[in-house]
Amino acid sequence: LGAVSAELLLSGKLSEYGVIVPFSTDCRGRFLSHVVSGEAAAGLGQPACPPEPSSSRRRVPRSPPHQSPQRRWLYFNVTVFGKELHLRLRPNRRLVPPGAVAEWQEDFEVLFREPLQQRCLFTGDISGMPGAAVAISNCDGLAGLIRTDSNEFFIEPLERGQQDTEEHGRAHVVYRRSAIRPDVPSVQVGELPNSLELMAERLGDAERKRRHARKDGYNIEVLLAVDDSVVRFHGKEHVQNYVLTLMNIVDEIYHDESLGVHINIVLVRMIMVGYRQSVSLIERGNPSRSLEQVCRWAHSQQRSDPEHAEYHDHAVFLTRQDFGPAGMQGYAPVTGMCHPLRSCTLNHEDGFSSAFVVAHETGHVLGMEHDGQGNRCADETSMGSIMAPLVQAAFHRYHWSRCSKQELNRYIHSYDCLLDDPFEHQWPTLPELPGINYSMDEQCRFDFGVGYKTCTAFRTFDPCKQLWCSHPDNPYFCKTKKGPPLDGTECSPGKWCFKGHCIWKTSEQPYSQDGSWSSWSKFGSCSRTCGGGVRSRSRSCDNPPPAYGGRQCPGATYEYQVCNAEECPGPYQDFRAQQCSKRNSYYTHQNSKHSWLPYEHHDDAQKCELICQSEGTGDVVFMNQVVHDGTRCSYRDPYSVCVRGECVHVGCDKEVGSLKQDDKCGVCGGDNSHCRTVKGTLAKTPKQSGVLKMFEIPAGARHLQIEEVEPASHSIAVKNQATGNFILNAKGKETKSQVFIEMGLEWEYSVEQGKESLKTSGPLHEAISVLVIPQEEEVRSSLMYRYIIHEDLLPMIGNNNVLLEEMDSYEWALKSWSQCSKACGGGIQYTKYGCRRKSDNRMVHRNFCDNGKKPKPIRRRCNLQDCSQPMWVAEEWGACSRSCGKLGVQARAVQCVQRLQDGTNRTLHTKYCPGQRPETRRPCGRLPCPAQWRTGAWSECSVTCGEGVQQRQVVCKGSDSGARCEGDKPEAIQGCHLALCPGKLSGITASADAGDHGTTKGQRVPQDGAKNPVSKISSREPCLGDKSIFCQMEVLARYCSIPGYNKLCCESCGKKASSTTGSAPATGIPPGTTTPSPAPVLSPYPATPARGEPGGDPTLA
Incomplete structure (x- = not known):
């Protein structure tokens, strides 16, 4: 079981539950797959089904003013206690705003921060069930709340981390909220210390003034603190998904229409509190002290700038520590919202039902009292009111009581911090589809002239493929310009054209289907048995495939790994040379066979083509095929390999895509500290005819240079010691300048003004002997040599003529100018400096340069042209969020825009535009809903x-x-x-x-x-x-x-x-009758005292 349900079942806290296997469906409920988790399930997502007649009572999900192109519906079928439910879900884009972060703390310090993900949070409804609501995450199976027309259920996977096995069906647990048996003793009411209130009074009102954005909606920007006891219970790898699911349920509770006010729960920051901090904040058995310390801590985490994306209005602290008497579930001040030190709640986390505790406690902070205590709503507690003073373990559906609604309306207008919208986009949205304003008949008139209309002589399967037109005088003669109608053109009732297809209109734009990857296949076999081969695996962009102009899948189709990297036994064999030499026996060029040698083309695009050079004629021939997978791309790069005709970059650590490089002596990622330069000059005079051996160079040598000190009549020759074969100037050969491939290396041999030289970057796979072939006896031969080796190879050559490798020197150099601080009206820009290596003038990492010697930046004026006056730009109103009731709103984007001289626009902060900002939300669809x-x-x-x-x-x-x-x-x-x-x-x-x-x-x-x-x-x-x-x-x-x-x-x-x-009425108490004391009512929520002035005593919830 998941951590929560396992604990519930094992401790006997679930009186009833079922084990089910949910599955993904299309919009009509037809089976698609057993995969329900994350990106794989999202790939099965579809546009919303075409509209169907439905009850006006159906709950309509709210729609944000800016909708993402990727917002697609997900459909799941779940069987709940014998009844099959068809869930219709869309992403909840209003829970986690842009810029929200998850932060891990330990030992009172921040360990690391990362963006808070929201890709698998969904809300929605149930097909054919008016008034139903769903709040679910599918990060790891389906987890969350399912609210039917008469009951409430929680669902979660039986085991966590089993996404890979879902294709065969994955078991989930489903249970009623009423099936959780809480252990609930009575509790006492605590008070906040006066010191907390006094300290809060000293804080000025300026700290609470925030940007205002909307008149008909409220956003509670929440700092969610998760203490170490919760993290350890759910596991570090699962806790984020769990608490996001929990807060998704809280958000859904606050969207119940019975509240009467549009409130969003928005997570701007999540903090996983470390062990020492968690223990110091919670004082066991003392809820008042614990709440005071939590509120002070939350205030210390507040961002100083109210415009900061992580600035919070309210803090929610989750813990599994016992901060009060046994069974206490929550503690909070009353009417503390927006107050720097009182807008916080302390909540005991105990599974998904804790979402109702968080909603209850936050209700107190918003000013709500317990139902039936100080108000006349005791009759609603048995109906499942959220602010009931006791746990209602058997009620069916939650709702906000009429008293909660009245109490909220009494205070909500004073909470200014809830008026700003963290989802305001500061960038322009896509323009309206052009075909919305022009019918097909009008487009025919534009294309072919007056009188032309859509061709009716024949019916095409899809009228959006091509626009066919005809004239009434000759209706059977149809014309086309072979182009589709404009996107947005109506093609049939309720449908329009998009990217050449007739599709259903929905509230989402654009309407394309982006491609999504399938899962990776298994890695195939290695291309070589030794010497460094490569193996690959693949995936397909068909889950779903891109359609209607949708984007192709991002990323690569193939993924590669280096394999069998150990060297082959025996003398080194050049793999590319082997592929060329195999053609010696059968490949003919100009009617004759040749001895073929490898050839490297200078064009990088040809690196993985098999190109060979005739040893006899020097002709270079393309063999019309790519090299074998695992062949090195270049003789100058010892690691990158060819796969499927493409060069794949490999680092010196044998990892594909790695940027690690060898230093000068072959240490991967090294700093040349183990490198030694060997250099010297050697002169010998031949005493007799024949080859004169000058010196040897060991295997592993790099950056090899050999040259004659002065012109001489003799020739330099080189022999491979392992094979005994000459690789340069075998006896009797004529010398000439050339670039050639031998021993798996590229060599550059030149003869200029009678002086010979030879060099290669290495490394040598085998030792070589450097020889001289004298043309005349008694003529002195003098050669200079230089190469670099690792210090471990020094014993092979002795210590003579060994130097420490000269270290490269670096300097700061002008790299570029910074972006101008203003787009117009005169701005400032500064010089940017980078670190440059002097030896080759290449820019390197700044750590190589001395930061103390970095020049001071130079400034200059830029963009001196005058600025135009910014102005408000408002888009069209969006669709209404409700079909009836009192909560219907529609939204639009309003931006402050400035026209630039180059004809483009830029979006500015709202403070730069004159006049009052046009409204972004307005009421709509405020018609009475039918009674139920x-x-x-x-x-x-x-x-x-x-x-x-x-x-x-x-x-x-x-x-x-x-x-x-x-x-x-x-x-x-x-x-x-x-x-x-x-x-x-x-x-x-x-x-x-x-x-x-x-x-x-x-x-x-x-x-x-x-x-x-x-x-x-x-x-x-x-x-x-x-x-x-x-x-x-x-x-x-x-x-x-x-x-x-x-x-x-x-x-x-x-x-x-x-x-x-004839006896007394039943309501009397007959004399002498012994009456038992009434049974105690057990609750985790202590009774709330009658609330006095704002800022009074706290209440337990």
């Missing part, structure tokens, strides 16, 4: 054995116009049948308040009163009449012996008892 029946949860059976009764509340809710609910009213009372009671018990009945979820206590009724137990039942309240119309039904009169029913129908039951026995 709402039911509470069935109470527990009134007896523990035998026949009893259950009851629930049934109300008509949601109508703004006073209209009545359609359809039959659901049942409010039903019988329940339990196992027969054992033996003959002497008249025992249960006594507890209706709606209490505590344990019941028995009351023994005397034997002589067993016939009329009604008269023996006590009540703490006078009878104020029947509370249900069902009380008057004779068939239900037998339930009067049940305390819960007797309280509900006290008047009818009293009349029945009086008419039967």
Whole structure:
């Protein structure tokens, strides 16, 4: 199981759950795949289905003013306790704004920071189920909240980290929120110390003034702090996804229409608090002190600039430490929102149900009281109100009570910090599609003249492929310019053209389908058995493929690895040379066979072509094929290899794409500190004819140079010691300047003014002998040599003539000018300096240069032309976010734009534009929604054995116009049948308040009163009449012996008892009757005191 559900199941906290296998579908619910996680599932995403007639009661997701091209719907089918649900999800782009970060802290310091990801957070609804809502993440399976028309469920994967096995189906756990059995003792109310309030009063109002952006919406920008106990419980690799899912549920709770106000929960910063800091903040058993310390800490994390992307309005602290009495779930001040030290909550994290704790506590900070305590909403607690003072473990659906709505409206207008919009884009959006304003008939008239209209002589499969036109005088003669209609042209009702296809109109732009990669295949076999081969794996851009003008998949189709990098046994064999020499026996050129040698083309694009040179004629011939995979691209690069005819860069660490390089003596990533230069001059006089050996150079030598000191008649020759073969000037050969390939290296041999020279960059794979072939006896031969080797090779040559390699010298050099500080009106730019190596004038990393010698930057004026006056530019209004109710809004982008001299525009901060900014949001669709029946949860059976009764509340809710609910009213009372009671018990009945979820206590009724137990039942309240119309039904009169029913129908039951026995009404307490104390109501939320002035005592929630 996942960390949360495993803990719940193992500790017996789940009374009921199911194990299911969800799957991805298309928009109609047809099976696509068992893959439900992350990018793989996103690749199955589709545009929204064409609109269908639906109930006006359906919850419509809010739409942000700027919609991403990648926003595509996801569809999943899940089976919840025997009922199949079709989830329709779209990304929640309003939870994590641009610039949000996740920060890991340890030992009171920041370890690292990274962008906060939001790619797998979704909200949506359920097909065919008005009023349903879903808040789910699919980072690792499906996890989150599913709210149906009558119940609430949590879903999460059975095991974490199993994304790779999803294609065969992945098990998930689904359970009702009411199935979580909390361990809930009573708690006491705490107070915030006065010092916290006094300190807060000293802070000026200026600290809370923020940019205002919208009149009809509020954004709570949240700092989410996750302490070490939560991180360790869920695991570092899973905790971010978990808490994002949790806050996605909180965001969905605040979008319930019963709240009456448009509030977004926006995560601007997430901090994973280190162990020492976590322990220091929470004082066990002291919630007041713990909250004070958490609020002070959150204030210390605040950004000083209110315009900073990470500036928060409210802090939410999650912990699994016990900060209060056992079972306490949350603690928060009342009406502390926007206050520097009071806008914070302390929450005990205990699974996805903790989202309701966070929502509850944040409700207190917004000014909401407990329902039924200081207000008249006690009747809504059993219906699942979020601000209920006790845990409602059995209710079906959550909602905000009318009191919460009123209390929020009392304070929300004073919370200025919630008015700014962190999602305001400061860049222009794409223009409207051009075909929206022109029909196909009008485009025909533009193309061919007056009178031309769309051709009707034949029907094309897709009218957006090509625009065909005809004239009414000759309707069967159709013309086309072989181009499609403009994007946005209507092609049929509810559809328009886009990139040559007729597609459904939706609220998203653009409407193309971007390509997405399939998973990687397995690596294939290595291309060589030794000497450095390569193997590859591939993926396809078909998950889905790009369509309707969508983008191709980013990145490479193939991925490569170097393999079998160990050297082949025996003398070194040049792999490219082997491929050329194989053609000696069969390849003919100009009607004859040749001995073929490798040839490297100077054009980089030809590096992986097999090109060979005739040893006899010198002709260079293209063999019309690429070299074998694993062949080195160039003799000047010992690591990069050819694959599929393309050169793949490989670093000296044998990793593809690595930038690591050898230093001068072959140390990968080295600094030349182990390099030694060997140099000298050697003169010998031949005593007889034949070859004269001058010196040897060992294997591993690099940057080799050999040259004659003075012109001489003799010739330099070189022999491979391992094979005994000459590689240069075998005896009797004529000498001439040339570049040749031997021993897997490129050599440059030149003869200028009678002096010979030879050089190669190396490294030598085998030792060589340098020889002289004298043309005349007794003529002195004098050669100078120089090469670089690693110090470990010095014993092979002795220490004579060995020098430390001269270190390169570096200097600061002018690199470029910085960007001008202003686009117009006169700005400033400065010089940028880089580090340059003197030996070859190449720019290198700045660490090579002495920072103390870096020149001071030079400044100069730039962009001196005058600026034009900035102006407001407003786009068209977007679609309405609701079809009915009081929360419908539509949005548009408004930017402050300045025209530049080059004809382009740039976007400025809003403070530079004159006048008041045009509104970006306005109400819409504010029509009454039809009324709907709402039911509470069935109470527990009134007896523990035998026949009893259950009851629930049934109300008509949601109508703004006073209209009545359609359809039959659901049942409010039903019988329940339990196992027969054992033996003959002497008249025992249960006594507890209706709606209490505590344990019941028995009351023994005397034997002589067993016939009329009604008269023996006590009540703490006078009878104020029947509370249900069902009380008057004779068939239900037998339930009067049940305390819960007797309280509900006290008047009818009293009349029945009086008419039967003439005794006192049931609401009285007969003399001498012993009444048990009522069962305790257990809650993790302590009672909230009546709230006084803002800034008063805190409340527990």
